[in-house]
Amino acid sequence: MAIKYEIKETIGQLSESSKGWIKELNLISWNDRDPKYDLRDWAPEHEKMGKGLTLSTEELKKLRDILNKMEL
Template structure:
């Protein structure tokens, strides 16, 4: 399996922390030297290991915000 290159450009915030110290974070990340996207996933304390997550463009993040606003969240 090829290595995945990533660079966290900005930490926007974190949502929760597990008992093992992993944090669910929203970050702006450049994956494999591409345009940075918003990314929501679990990270270890050193940002070396990651869990499964989702990556969203600015347009997708705006649409998600609209959906959450529409349902009253």
């Protein structure tokens, strides 16, 4: 069974590899479910994807709070 996904919004790009894959934060609907925030590598034109991390709005807010407390 193929995984169905629809990128609802591209929020931002974090980096690009030498092979052209781009690490992006997107809002994605997986298998027609409510969209979640998703961080992963994408091949050009989004034809392939790497492993990623999917976060609910609450999880993303907690991550933001953790990052804001860090000294970078």
